[in-house]
Amino acid sequence: MKLVWTPETASKAYIDTVKSCELFQESGEAELLSAMAGGWNAKMIVEVYMHEGATAATSVGLAIAAAHTGGRHMCMVSDERSRLDYVKAMHTAGVSPAEVVVGGAEAAVVGLTDIDFLVVDGRHKDFSRVVRFAKLSHRGTVLVCRNATLRTTAGFRWGGVLGSTSRVVRSVVMPVGKGLDIAYVAYNCVTTDSRKGTSRWIRHIDQQSGEEHVIRG
Secondary structure (H helix, E strand, C coil): CCCCCCCCHHHHHHHHEEEHHHCCCCCCHHHHHHHHHCCCCCCCEEEECCCCCHHHHHHHHHHHHHHHHEEEEEEEEEEEHHHHHHHHHHHHHHHCCCCCECCCHHHHHHCCECCEEEEEECCCCCHHHHHCCCCCCCCCCCEEEHHHCCCCCCCHHHHHCCCCCCCEEEEEECCCCCEEEEEEEECCCCCCCCCCCCCCEEEEECCCCCCEEEEEE
16 A cells, blocks of 8 residues: 545645634645645654744644544654643644654654654754654655754755665655755565566656655666
């Protein structure tokens, strides 16, 4: 099985997020991510929450997407202050809060499985480790780095932090908010045929658009 795009769910999630996020007056990041999570019919949506306005709007959008897909929405917060801020933002928008986990995001994400939509702020000190230790879904996973232009990791590439069981199919950096670096990751089930040899995956990066493409060689 793999993630399948459902435009009807994407549209519903987008419209509901537009309505709920009017009070935040942000860049449109929440609406985009809600439509993506809804459209890909994500069943395990995980976000690492940081205490600031745009994050609150994004959290609202992800909660709305989870409601449309019937999926589970998990929110990782660093401390009690962030938890209270998160819950307040959800109630202000009239949206039910996600399941909240207080503590280190890296340790918390290890206990989750089949993650098919993961959103992490690029400013988070454990950003790369959270992605590396996340147990991604065999159906495929959408990875999102918010505030990509503020990311502290120089020369970052998704392939550099993923395990051997995952491969980047495509990635793109979008000028939304302070940058969204989005990657579609597939489960890398490699089989070897003695008659044909072992397949190779070749990565090509478009220098103009920043898109990353992976093809079988």
